Amino acid sequence: xxxxxxxxxxxxxxxxxxxxxxxxxxxxxxxxxxxxxxxxxxxxxxxxxxxxxxxxxxxxxxxxxxxxxxxxxxxxxxxxxxxxxxxxxxxxxxxxxxxxxxxxxxxxxxxxxxxxxxxxxxxxxxxxxxxxxxxxxxxxxxxxxxxxxxxxxxxxxxxxxxxxxxxxxxxxxxxxxxxxxxxxxxxxxxxxxxxxxxxxxxxxxxxxxxxxxxxxxxxxxxxxxxxxxxxxxxxxxxxxxxxxxxxxxxxxxxxxxxxxxxxxxxxxxxxxxxxxxxxxxxxxxxxxxxxxxxxxxxxxxxxxxxxxxxxxxxxxxxxxxxxxxxxxxxxxxxxxxxxxxxxxxxxxxxxxxxxxxxxxxxxxxxxxxxxxxxxxxxxxxxxxxxxxxxxxxxxxxxxxxxxxxxxxxxxxxxxxxxxxxxxxxxxxxxxxxxxxxxxxxxxxxxxxxxxxxxxxxxxxxxxxxxxxxxxxxxxxxxxxxxxxxxxxxxxxxxxxxxxxxxxxxxxxxxxxxxxxxxxxxxxxxxxxxxxxxxxxxxxxxxxxxxxxxxxxxxxxxxxxxxxxxxxxxxxxxxxxxx
Numbered sequence: 001x002x003x004x005x006x007x008x009x010x011x012x013x014x015x016x017x018x019x020x021x022x023x024x025x026x027x028x029x030x031x032x033x034x035x036x037x038x039x040x041x042x043x044x045x046x047x048x049x050x051x052x053x054x055x056x057x058x059x060x061x062x063x064x065x066x067x068x069x070x071x072x073x074x075x076x077x078x079x080x081x082x083x084x085x086x087x088x089x090x091x092x093x094x095x096x097x098x099x100x101x102x103x104x105x106x107x108x109x110x111x112x113x114x115x116x117x118x119x120x121x122x123x124x125x126x127x128x129x130x131x132x133x134x135x136x137x138x139x140x141x142x143x144x145x146x147x148x149x150x151x152x153x154x155x156x157x158x159x160x161x162x163x164x165x166x167x168x169x170x171x172x173x174x175x176x177x178x179x180x181x182x183x184x185x186x187x188x189x190x191x192x193x194x195x196x197x198x199x200x201x202x203x204x205x206x207x208x209x210x211x212x213x214x215x216x217x218x219x220x221x222x223x224x225x226x227x228x229x230x231x232x233x234x235x236x237x238x239x240x241x242x243x244x245x246x247x248x249x250x251x252x253x254x255x256x257x258x259x260x261x262x263x264x265x266x267x268x269x270x271x272x273x274x275x276x277x278x279x280x281x282x283x284x285x286x287x288x289x290x291x292x293x294x295x296x297x298x299x300x301x302x303x304x305x306x307x308x309x310x311x312x313x314x315x316x317x318x319x320x321x322x323x324x325x326x327x328x329x330x331x332x333x334x335x336x337x338x339x340x341x342x343x344x345x346x347x348x349x350x351x352x353x354x355x356x357x358x359x360x361x362x363x364x365x366x367x368x369x370x371x372x373x374x375x376x377x378x379x380x381x382x383x384x385x386x387x388x389x390x391x392x393x394x395x396x397x398x399x400x401x402x403x404x405x406x407x408x409x410x411x412x413x414x415x416x417x418x419x420x421x422x423x424x425x426x427x428x429x430x431x432x433x434x435x436x437x438x439x440x441x442x443x444x445x446x447x448x449x450x451x452x453x454x455x456x457x458x459x460x461x462x463x464x465x466x467x468x469x470x471x472x473x474x475x476x477x478x479x480x481x482x483x484x485x486x487x488x489x490x491x492x493x494x495x496x497x498x499x500x501x502x503x504x505x506x507x508x509x510x511x512x513x514x515x516x517x518x519x520x521x522x523x524x525x526x527x528x529x530x531x532x533x534x535x536x537x538x539x540x541x542x543x544x545x546x547x548x549x550x551x552x553x554x555x556x557x558x559x560x561x562x563x564x565x566x567x568x569x570x571x572x573x574x575x576x577x578x
Contacts, residue, residue, distance in 0.1 A: 187515025
């Protein structure tokens, strides 16, 4: 059909065209004027601060920035760029590996930290890689934020304006596995809560956080203060370094759901959560229980291998460490044999040990105080290779969990073990030191009596005692039981500084019924001590049945020991003595 244009229509089209032209000119002028006004506003008002804020927090949500967060402790020793430095090193982990490992309690002169040594073993590199892999896993979700903020010179002030701690990052892509530590001793917390949760976090690819005294949460436990801490936070960060720079919003904790007991058992057996938790930002676990199956579905070791390979791939092909590092990665999959003598859970596990080192990192302030204590109590003539470690766990440990020896019996065992391991002769005791630490006032008094009694002291070779004069001796492994004039943080400082002091010995004698002593064994067995080598003797494996300790006062252990004592009596033998 042909289009018929009449004179009237032609005039209408012309009018519309003119109108459209004038309209276009009007809006163009208006836009230009608006732009001019905005440019004038930029020159007249500090809008650049706003633009900087946008640049610094491009990856962050408004809800997290503006709403309440369950943030990390602002340690006074953290510099403004501390968080960035801790996170940005992920891109060159092996170049700053010593800096990361030095956050642990391992002694600065320990074999584990001497990475330049050509004598380092595959086992030692495996432990280092597992530790670095845990660090990488816990920090990697914050990497994009840290990179972005490091490019802008004013982001430190912008973070302060948003009341962000130096170590607070949103980590918008991460999901959390949260747990609250128990009110038991620190050794039990590490053994039964912290380490299993870190393992589960790796298997699930979730960031692990320890949460206590939260303002919101799925139950009263997450809101309850941790009795082993006494600073205003009342959580592990009163003493220990944050596990991660990632911090959830309070709203995320409020929406967290708790795993049921059977779901926790499923997690540690399969390494996975029920599908209904897949999209939950925070999944919370109540205090763990012991499970027969802790395999995590075989997912833990492959996860550690994947991260370790990512770390190694940062090195150039010409790096001479490549060969031993690749072998160390493969060794992650190897099973660990039993401990010779008295065996216990995790005794030889390189993964377990590396995770203990990570979870037990003191925060910067307490790390400084621990080093000051060691400098204060160690004589200038002290030599680690000529020292015997004698940590004595007594008090409440003797009531149910273990039999306990007298102080003199402990010294008897230490003297004999030193003579056997160090030189084969007790004469060397004349030059040896005994590093003695305890939580027990009774043991402390017994040591003073022995040291001051010439007749009693003469039973043993001449040795020197080194003690931790800063021990607060709460007479309990439960810090909730400490005296009212001793804070939980001071009790923790005493316990951890004594543990680090025990890393100064070549030969150690411990009660392996104690989780605390087992942790000491973990450190020493992986080369975290100051001596050139180390030997740890459990009282449970002593060849003298009269000095052998039974855990939980087990009837079978006691019966076997009594039988040995009776047989020796029939043969006319006497108790082994130095």
